[in-house]
Amino acid sequence: MILKPFLLICVLIPLAQSLLAQDGAQLYGLYCSACHGEDGKGATGGAFPPLAGSDWIEGNPERSIAIVLKGLNGPVEVSGKTYNLEMPPQGEVLGDDQISAILNYVNTSWGNSGGKVSAAMVQAARVKFAKRTEHWSAPELLKLFPLEKKETALKNLISRVYKGQWSELPDFSKLSAENVEEEHDGILDVKDSGMKDNFGMVWEGEFVAPEDGKYTFALDADDGARLLVHGRVICEVKGIGAMDGKRASRAKPKLSKGTHPIRIEYFTGKGTQALSLKWVLSGKKNWQWLSKPDTAQVRWPSIPLAPNDGRTAIYRNFIEGTTPRAIGFGFPGGLNLAYSADHLAPELLWAGKFIDAGRHWTNRGQGNQPPSAEKVITLTRERYLPAEASFKSYALDAMGNPTFNIGIGDQLFSDSWKPGTIGTLIRTLSLSGGEPVKIPLGNAEVTGAEEVTVVPGKPTTVTYRLK
Amino acid sequence: MRIFLFLALLTTSSFSQQQSDFYIREEIPLPPGEVMEIGSIALMPEEKVAVTTRRGDLWICSGAYGDDLSKVTWKKFAYGLHEPLGMHYQDGSFLLTQRPEYSRISDRDGDGAADFFETISSGWGINGNYHEYAFGTPPDKNGDVWVVLCLTGSSKASSDSPWRGWAVRITPDGKMIPTCSGIRSPGGIGFNPEGDVFYTDNQGPWNGSSSLKWLKPGSFQGAPVGNRFHALANLPAPPEPTNKSRILTERLKFPEFIPPAVVFPHAKVGQSPTAIEADLSGGKFGPFSGQLYIGEQTHSQVQRVFLEKVNGLYQGAVFHFLDGFRSGIIPAKLDQAKGILFAGGSNRGWASRGGKAFTFERVKWSGRTPFEMLTMSANPDGFTITFTEPVDAASAANPASYTMKAWTYIHQSSYGSPEVDASVPTVKSATVSPDRKSVRLVIDGLVRGHVHHLQAPGVKSASGQVLWHPEAFYTLNEIPSK
Numbered sequence: 051m052i053l054k055p056f057l058l059i060c061v062l063i064p065l066a067q068s069l070l071a072q073d074g075a076q077l078y079g080l081y082c083s084a085c086h087g088e089d090g091k092g093a094t095g096g097a098f099p100p101l102a103g104s105d106w107i108e109g110n111p112e113r114s115i116a117i118v119l120k121g122l123n124g125p126v127e128v129s130g131k132t133y134n135l136e137m138p139p140q141g142e143v144l145g146d147d148q149i150s151a152i153l154n155y156v157n158t159s160w161g162n163s164g165g166k167v168s169a170a171m172v173q174a175a176r177v178k179f180a181k182r183t184e185h186w187s188a189p190e191l192l193k194l195f196p197l198e199k200k201e202t203a204l205k206n207l208i209s210r211v212y213k214g215q216w217s218e219l220p221d222f223s224k225l226s227a228e229n230v231e232e233e234h235d236g237i238l239d240v241k242d243s244g245m246k247d248n249f250g251m252v253w254e255g256e257f258v259a260p261e262d263g264k265y266t267f268a269l270d271a272d273d274g275a276r277l278l279v280h281g282r283v284i285c286e287v288k289g290i291g292a293m294d295g296k297r298a299s300r301a302k303p304k305l306s307k308g309t310h311p312i313r314i315e316y317f318t319g320k321g322t323q324a325l326s327l328k329w330v331l332s333g334k335k336n337w338q339w340l341s342k343p344d345t346a347q348v349r350w351p352s353i354p355l356a357p358n359d360g361r362t363a364i365y366r367n368f369i370e371g372t373t374p375r376a377i378g379f380g381f382p383g384g385l386n387l388a389y390s391a392d393h394l395a396p397e398l399l400w401a402g403k404f405i406d407a408g409r410h411w412t413n414r415g416q417g418n419q420p421p422s423a424e425k426v427i428t429l430t431r432e433r434y435l436p437a438e439a440s441f442k443s444y445a446l447d448a449m450g451n452p453t454f455n456i457g458i459g460d461q462l463f464s465d466s467w468k469p470g471t472i473g474t475l476i477r478t479l480s481l482s483g484g485e486p487v488k489i490p491l492g493n494a495e496v497t498g499a500e501e502v503t504v505v506p507g508k509p510t511t512v513t514y515r516l517k
Numbered sequence: 518m519r520i521f522l523f524l525a526l527l528t529t530s531s532f533s534q535q536q537s538d539f540y541i542r543e544e545i546p547l548p549p550g551e552v553m554e555i556g557s558i559a560l561m562p563e564e565k566v567a568v569t570t571r572r573g574d575l576w577i578c579s580g581a582y583g584d585d586l587s588k589v590t591w592k593k594f595a596y597g598l599h600e601p602l603g604m605h606y607q608d609g610s611f612l613l614t615q616r617p618e619y620s621r622i623s624d625r626d627g628d629g630a631a632d633f634f635e636t637i638s639s640g641w642g643i644n645g646n647y648h649e650y651a652f653g654t655p656p657d658k659n660g661d662v663w664v665v666l667c668l669t670g671s672s673k674a675s676s677d678s679p680w681r682g683w684a685v686r687i688t689p690d691g692k693m694i695p696t697c698s699g700i701r702s703p704g705g706i707g708f709n710p711e712g713d714v715f716y717t718d719n720q721g722p723w724n725g726s727s728s729l730k731w732l733k734p735g736s737f738q739g740a741p742v743g744n745r746f747h748a749l750a751n752l753p754a755p756p757e758p759t760n761k762s763r764i765l766t767e768r769l770k771f772p773e774f775i776p777p778a779v780v781f782p783h784a785k786v787g788q789s790p791t792a793i794e795a796d797l798s799g800g801k802f803g804p805f806s807g808q809l810y811i812g813e814q815t816h817s818q819v820q821r822v823f824l825e826k827v828n829g830l831y832q833g834a835v836f837h838f839l840d841g842f843r844s845g846i847i848p849a850k851l852d853q854a855k856g857i858l859f860a861g862g863s864n865r866g867w868a869s870r871g872g873k874a875f876t877f878e879r880v881k882w883s884g885r886t887p888f889e890m891l892t893m894s895a896n897p898d899g900f901t902i903t904f905t906e907p908v909d910a911a912s913a914a915n916p917a918s919y920t921m922k923a924w925t926y927i928h929q930s931s932y933g934s935p936e937v938d939a940s941v942p943t944v945k946s947a948t949v950s951p952d953r954k955s956v957r958l959v960i961d962g963l964v965r966g967h968v969h970h971l972q973a974p975g976v977k978s979a980s981g982q983v984l985w986h987p988e989a990f991y992t993l994n995e996i997p998s999k
């Protein structure tokens with residue numbers, strides 16, 4: 051009695067599988083789930099882009115077909131979060147029927163409602179993009195296949211534009227507006243001002259809360275902004291600065307289902323103008339935009355490096371303004387150095403914070419990271435030692451301060467750095483033998499000299515002084 | 518109901534084999550608060566193990582061999598390194614393959630922290646592109662270290678970054694010898710028991726599927742992207758294979774084109790092969806001595822490879838082996854004397870089934886032998902399969918216990934390839950050896966150059982077990998003539 055149903059199941063499963071030409075769920079598990087997750091939420095707790103509830107899935111499935119065929123590289127925003135990875139193209143690996151099976155599985159799983167994909171549609175996309183050899187970028191795709199236009203939660207939105215030059219948000223009630231408009235799209239867009247620099251905007255309208263609950267609002271701006279609900283300020287981005295997340299502001303008000311009066315104030319000085327405001331219901335993952343989506347910026351989590359316990363910090367990676375074989379040193383006392391092991395020379399000097407490792411220590415780590423300072427002094431940009439000179443080694447003293455050792459023929463040229471009194475670095479140069487060597491110092495302002503000559507057996511000291 | 522449950526339990530325990538019966542995988546605790554995205558592992562005297570991280574630290578672990586892993590301690594030996602992906606401990610120093618250079622780092626004042634960082638060679642280019650990984654071996658029998666240099670980006674070789682797409686050797690005195698061309702995107706490099714050098718290359722342009730490749734000196738590995746750099750060292754120009762061809766066709770045109778020794782069919786075996794570690798333990802890590810273990814980043818696994826040489830080329834089979842690691846496996850190191858496999862890795866930038874951001878683990882053999890295919894070797898008319906345990910003669914001699922499919926890939930500049938030119942070789946007969954430890958399969962329809970996928974779900978051991986992993990993928994570069 052027990053055996054019978056068991057046997058029946060054994061027979062049925064293979065039958066059912068053979069009836070389907072391609073099993074989308076199985077193919078998804080094999081080819082896609084390592085990154086996007088079995089549950090579609092993105093692997094490693096969402097470190098990779100989710101497909102479940104993704105705004106990229108909804109509507110026109112041509113967008114998904116194009117991505118699967120040709121891959122996607124670089125920053126992409128999915129449901130309010132930016133990812134910067136590379137999806138390898140699958141078009142050469144998977145057949146039309148396999149891709150359609152996978153996409154139909156994704157489009158109908160986890161509450162998704164993407165359009166139906168036929169093998170013929172995949173074939174047509176193959177022909178359409180046959181010449182393309184590169185991965186897509188997200189902006190390219192969005193131009194070809196814009197995301198579904200969604201109504202925002204803002205109703206009866208009115209914008210006012212004000213001219214003026216401020217260093218913080220003005221009292222708009224004392225100013226008269228240059229222009230008043232109704233914004234039927236319910237989107238906060240600073241470009242609606244028609245102005246470039248030195249202006250302010252105020253939007254007023256109603257926020258439609260879909261249910262009772264706790265709402266999170268996230269506001270950021272270049273330059274300043276504030277968010278008021280029921281006339282009360284709940285978020286504020288103060289002062290002047292870039293929209294880089296450093297001044298971003300969040301609030302978590304409880305709202306009942308229904309409409310709530312909302313007001314957003316904004317101002318910008320010279321340069322970039324940008325405003326981002328999004329919200330999410332507590333317990334949900336999908337951020338909803340009230341402004342234009344903020345896709346321009348890729349923000350790495352910040353991992354600032356600094357001297358630790360009096361020891362000099364070291365960053366061996368790609369530093370902007372010098373060569374690929376750069377070694378950065380963040381000295382106690384607040385001066386920093388980037389040495390080029392390609393050019394056998396110290397090339398960059400800066401005061402203040404050392405460097406942010408976030409770019410290279412998260413995601414895949416593309417590109418050069420600039421020093422964490424507005425003002426970086428370039429000492430030299432070229433090799434200056436004789437052609438036979440080559441980088442041999444660097445040594446660290448007990449406090450982590452470096453000595454670079456260069457071979458010049460049979461001779462050893464040593465170049466040591468350590469912090470001196472506050473605001474200074476002491477450089478000691480020595481040569482074991484051979485001809486004297488002239489060392490250009492590159493920036494007379496910080497050393498008081500254009501160059502020094504290092505004579506064998508006589509160590510030479512140079513002090514670098516930064517304000 | 519109770520009887521049914523009991524029966525079900527009995528059935529599972531006597532017929533299905535589990536990894537934990539044979540191999541004990543344990544996570545080694547990491548220093549709290551540290552991001553330990555492990556890129557290389559080196560074994561040291563006194564049961565210490567060194568690891569480097571992708572962020573550029575070198576840590577030394579004590580207690581990783583112990584019974585009580587809660588007693589593990591860590592000490593940071595060095596920081597400020599540039600993504601080391603190869604490490605060897607020698608004469609009190611660490612030899613490191615870092616992204617920009619091959620170097621030796623030492624603790625000259627004996628305070629337990631590195632203070633001297635020597636550049637042995639920096640003869641290759643880097644330009645800031647994240648893809649320019651450099652994986653290095655321990656010194657070979659001549660003392661040379663082999664470094665494989667990933668292309669710039671997925672499929673480029675910029676003139677400001679010479680020798681991308683090549684394998685180079687570094688002599689102990691720092692001379693760099695460009696040795697093999699045709700590389701795309703390596704995930705690891707290592708030796709087989711004979712000391713020949715292999716690397717893993719990942720599916721992408723000019724790699725229809727990922728594979729294990731033999732770095733025969735002077736060889737071309739299939740991807741012509743970095744070919745132009747030969748002119749920098751007056752080397753002969755590497756082959757320019759025809760796009761959308763087959764590896765077999767192209768390598769018959771160009772004798773220096775060495776085909777992949779073992780292809781890892783995409784998704785079926787893995788998606789990102791990495792470390793290569795030979796089992797020289799003489800049985801301390803189970804029955805697979807002489808074979809290779811291959812790390813797998815995406816699937817968080819370790820695969821097993823059997824190699825043989827036919828007509829001067831390496832070829833062989835890949836078998837599924839260890840599963841369930843907690844992050845993407847990048848390096849692996851087997852302590853040959855003690856039979857402990859250390860594996861570590863990360864899933865930063867490339868996801869892995871093991872959902873942790875990074876991991877460091879060890880695997881020990883339980884002493885129990887799984888019922889597995891041990892080797893799969895080619896004959897003129899089929900394959901011989903050896904087993905770890907005597908087989909049940911009735912099931913193993915039944916040709917219906919086996920099925921086979923064969924296919925190959927398009928050799929092309931676009932990303933990856935479908936399985937093409939598929940065929941279904943038929944198992945005509947299966948002859949069990951007198952000791953019942955091997956079966957000779959006579960097969961109609963072997964295809965030179967194809968991957969041959971053998972499934973043997975019907976084969977049972979003398980004690981009635983089915984195979985722990987009932988499939989193998991053999992890359993038949995050459996069909997032996999006798």
